[in-house]
Amino acid sequence: MRYTSPYSTPEHPPLTPEIVDSSTPWSEVLLGEYATIRSDAPQISYKELLCSTFKTSLRRWNRPLWLAVFLLAGIWWSLSGGTYLPNLPASAEMLNPEVKFDGLQFIDATHPYIRYVGRWLSTSDGEHKDGSFPGVYFDFAVNGSATVLLSLHNRELEFQTPAKRPAKPSSTFSFLPLANSSNAAPISLLARVDDDEYIVLPNATSIVTIRRGNLDKTSRHEIRIIAPMMGDNATETLQVEGLWIEEDGQMLPYEGSPDYQNERLMASQDGFQPVSSGSTPKKMLEIVTDSPGSMAGRDRRNNTGTAQAILGGVMGWEYLLGEMFGADHVSIGMDGMCLVRDCIGGRGNPSGLADVFFQSGPAGSEQYAHTWLFQEYTPDVMVMNIGNSDWESFQSHCQEYDKSLWELSVVFEETYISMIKAIRSLAYPKYSSTGMDASRYTYAARNTAAGIPIFIMRPFRGQLEAATHSVVNRLQKEGDKAIFWLDTSGWLNTEVDFEGRAEDQDFFLDEESPSKEWRLTERGNQKVSILLHMHACRFLAAGDVDKCAFLPPEIYQGKAIDHEAIHFDEFLQDEKERKLKKLFWK
Structure with a gap:
């Protein structure tokens, strides 16, 4: 299969679609040929490489409009002396400086139900958690919210407006190591919701849309955010400030935590089948x-x-x-x-x-x-x-x-x-x-x-x-x-x-x-x-x-x-x- 990716790179003009060949990491070699335990590892396919909001908006653009866009881009290019436009974020919603936060609540990066995997450090003021080794990721689970936004401290582009987060008192823990509160450069991420395909989030900064109004509020949703960091020479850093979810939504304990079994027991008492029989930490x-x-x-x-x-x-x-x-x-x-x-x-x-x-x-x-x-x-x-x-x-x-x-x-x-x-x-x-x-x-x-x-x-x-x-x-x-x-x-x-x-x-x-x-x-x-x-x-x-x-x-x-x-x-x-x-x- 082939898919288009509507974001720019230094080698391509802005808004030039790229063709992406998709394949499944488990497709060519059968696990059963070598493995000693039959594994039901999920198929990692990539039908949805882009945020749904941006894909929807692209479908509305017809050919004359594309020509007009390229014509205007050419005029701007000649007047500006050939400077590249900034790389576009993955979600079209991020292009709008007036992102609406009405009806949303902010979940701080230090929330106990956000599980960071790898080597992460907090800033001395507690404003964000930073991970810089390639492949760091974090998991969290929510319900009662159809919307999930990711709030990053990574450098914001000029047309983006920072989200107004609730004021947080200065931390009194002087031993927290990171003192630098400067913004890191934009960073490309991968996101996965439940067992869906991974979503590519290139050059993410400030507010990143994971889901906007299309999650089932009655179900538990497990979400993972990964920072692959595929650059050649630059050292990248993922700076997480927190999450935005709906006011009626709530964070849920992750699998393996002490609170996870209690949640499963409550679910079973309410008539739902628990998905895990214990709270054994992950290997x-x-x-x-x-x-x-x-x-x-x-x-x-x-x-x-x-x-x-x-x-x-x-x-x-x-x-x-x-x-x-x-x-x-x-x-x-x-x-x-x-x-x-x-x-x-x-x-x-x-x-x-x-x-x-x-x-x-x-x-x-x-x-x-x-x-x-x-x-x-x-x-x-x-x-x-x-x-x-x-x-x-x-x-x-x-x-x-x-x-x-x-x-x-x-x-x-x-x-x-x-x-x-x-x-x-x-x-x-x-x-x-x-x-x-x-x-x-x-x-x-x-x-x-x-x-x-x-x-x-x-x-x-x-x-x-x-x-x-x-x-x-x-x-x-x-x-x-x-x-x-x-x-x-x-x-x-x-x-x-x-x-x-x-x-x-x-x-x-x-x-x-x-x-x-x-x-x-x-x-x-x-x-x-x-x-x-x-x-x-x-x-x-x-x-x-x-x-x-x-x-x-x-x-x-x-x-x-x-x-x-x-x-x-x-x-x-x-x-x-x-x-x-x-x-x-x-």
Whole structure:
């Protein structure tokens, strides 16, 4: 299917429709082929990429009116000296500076029934909550309101009028970290209401319409807002001030909260069937990566337009894996950022991922200056996919480092080990046993001192494979029984047929990235999430974990790798290069 997206980009004049190819992340690879638990994961299709209010208004515009608009735009363009118009918001209602708030009530961002997932900070005055890691999201539930508006602190365009929110007294909590109350730049978002398709909200600022008068007031509605942050160089921040709902509407407790079961019991007493039998908190998955799968939306062979790039935020293996289990998922890291510090050509230099993990936001953001306090959440399992950016830097700038690839890989290995040890001692020092059957799962035989299970993945294209395996091997020998190496060789087809169909490839070459990155396609992301599903099952499954596939302990030992032999071969190769250089360039 193909859809039009009526917002502008720097490459297109304002109001130029873009064609967006829509596909479903679950369409090409069947979950049942690999998964050990039959999953009823929702189909993620995208019939409605735009706010309904804007689509309705577009249908009323006929061809003569379009011609008149373009004629006026051309005249304005010539008079203004060729300056681009601001990018248009997703909703036509936002173009009207006189948005009506009569009959609406304001829900503050600190309301206890708004559930923020990821790393979020509040400003010292309590005016807004900020999230700056790509993929942060928040959930909330409402009933009794046909309208839901999102209030942002992100920079307002000139023709927008800020909503007059109820006055709020200054906070007396001086320890709240963020003191800067300036507006962040517009940010593109995704919104999902209940089980409907995702809505693309490009360049959102100030007041964003999620629903206007078309929600069933008698039903509970669960809404999620996601900030994919797909930009190349800029560090984005989502600044949430709160929500606007109708005066008769009310916020409802989210699933897993202590109040959620009480709400379900009251519903059952009123004759409604409760949708949940308990208030068990959701499982939590934390992923640390320098190569997020959410970049799949940039594959120009299969998709076109900015909207598809934004939709990449729900196409990555990180997002899909969490959704397969109905678990919360947090991604830490930035695309193109090395693990090691002072990485030549790496994003965020001189900082590295080992530094970023312990901060409240990515390098370049205000949140990065604040140490993250790990009381907010504790993951049930961690997955680390690191090494792509380091390898690219080592290969491209080997002479500038004045070190051999072997020496650089040793630096990477030592940094990785130091990071894991710091996570064990500083971030998540305690972990409760889940009582798994140790006779069936050796890696599950852990006690409270073993720590959170951490999977170290071999980078998908095999970069620094020996170093990642050596990290796990050394830590296991030192007594860490909850760290495992995942051999991803054979998971994906690293060869790319540029003449073949895009949907048959696992990788694509992102020619828009500064270093021409190899990235996962939608199909590649699906395969990774399905294969990871088996390994994460016993830690993230909400039901009977005995239904998870039996994976023998040997699967986490990987191939028989002789690290000393590999390092010796690399040493010989480096010596050979030195002698050749000395021979010809003396």
